[in-house]
Amino acid sequence: MPHTEGRRSRVAVVTGGASGIGEAVCRHLAARGHRVAVLDLDGDGADRVAKALRADGAEALAAAADVTDRPALGAAFAEIRSALGPTEILVTSAGLVAFDRFEEITPERWDRLIDVNLTGTFNCCQMALPDMVAARWGRIVTISSSSAQRGSPEMAHYAAAKGGVIVLTKSLARAYAPHGITANSIPPSGIETPMQHRSQAEGNLPASATMAAAIPLGHLGTPDDIAAAAAFLASAEAGFITGQVLGVNGGSVL
Numbered sequence: 333m334p335h336t337e338g339r340r341s342r343v344a345v346v347t348g349g350a351s352g353i354g355e356a357v358c359r360h361l362a363a364r365g366h367r368v369a370v371l372d373l374d375g376d377g378a379d380r381v382a383k384a385l386r387a388d389g390a391e392a393l394a395a396a397a398d399v400t401d402r403p404a405l406g407a408a409f410a411e412i413r414s415a416l417g418p419t420e421i422l423v424t425s426a427g428l429v430a431f432d433r434f435e436e437i438t439p440e441r442w443d444r445l446i447d448v449n450l451t452g453t454f455n456c457c458q459m460a461l462p463d464m465v466a467a468r469w470g471r472i473v474t475i476s477s478s479s480a481q482r483g484s485p486e487m488a489h490y491a492a493a494k495g496g497v498i499v500l501t502k503s504l505a506r507a508y509a510p511h512g513i514t515a516n517s518i519p520p521s522g523i524e525t526p527m528q529h530r531s532q533a534e535g536n537l538p539a540s541a542t543m544a545a546a547i548p549l550g551h552l553g554t555p556d557d558i559a560a561a562a563a564f565l566a567s568a569e570a571g572f573i574t575g576q577v578l579g580v581n582g583g584s585v586l
């Protein structure tokens with residue numbers, strides 16, 4: 333019997349919602365009738381995305397906050413709760429990438445990559461979970477990285493943070509299963525976003541054609557590819573899926 337409850341409008345918070353994968357997730361969740369909070373460090377970008385969602389008939393709000401700033405994040409979640417309602421879906425796409433030879437990673441650089449990618453995810457999950465527990469329903473989808481699955485020579489800090497995100501997600505899945513809350517992670521690879529284009533422009537990633545040649549499906553992914561999977565994992569229909577790592581990577585074997 334399909335879950336008709338899947339059509340219900342929920343409040344979804346999407347971190348990193350102003351760009352790339354997060355922006356696409358906002359669009360997909362809004363298209364499913366959810367009320368979407370676009371949370372991002374880039375307040376203007378979040379405003380732009382929220383405005384576009386509202387122009388398409390969705391209920392949406394921009395929330396400017398740095399995921400490493402707990403007081404700002406607390407204020408943002410409170411604002412979202414009073415404007416849209418309690419959070420029931422959280423997708424954490426805010427992230428910072430960096431490429432450094434291992435011996436050149438300074439402690440400050442290490443801390444920053446862990447702070448934004450791992451502690452930022454922890455902060456957002458901790459802010460969102462009380463509402464989900466109260467609702468006895470919740471969906472957490474973290475965006476990790478394929479670099480955490482295979483290791484990455486010039487991204488040890490980033491890959492370590494994203495590996496932490498994967499095991500944080502699995503831990504949340506086990507801790508909150510009794511509350512009707514699922515937690516799953518999508519580790520993207522080769523998705524055409526501003527982050528990837530910046531890394532290519534800086535010479536840290538090969539050109540798109542070279543990257544595509546290494547992917548079994550023969551092309552790079554789009555933010556919509558990730559967003560479709562995230563929207564499914566956030567749906568009522570995905571209620572028996574938790575603690576999983578869903579590769580959306582064109583068949584790359586990791």
Ligand SMILES: NC(=O)c1ccc[n+]([C@@H]2O[C@H](COP(=O)([O-])OP(=O)(O)OC[C@H]3O[C@@H](n4cnc5c(N)ncnc54)[C@H](O)[C@@H]3O)[C@@H](O)[C@H]2O)c1
Binds near residue numbers: 520
């Ligand atoms: N593009 C890829 O191929 C790829 C591959 C693996 C993992 N990822 C992961 O996917 C996620 C989305 O990446 P993207 O490619 O869409 O990048 P993007 O740079 O286009 O978007 C990232 C967004 O996160 C926001 N952000 C960064 N730091 C923040 C902070 N401290 N607080 C709040 N917001 C912050 C940025 O302002 C931006 O809007 C990231 O976590 C990234 O690590 C992407």
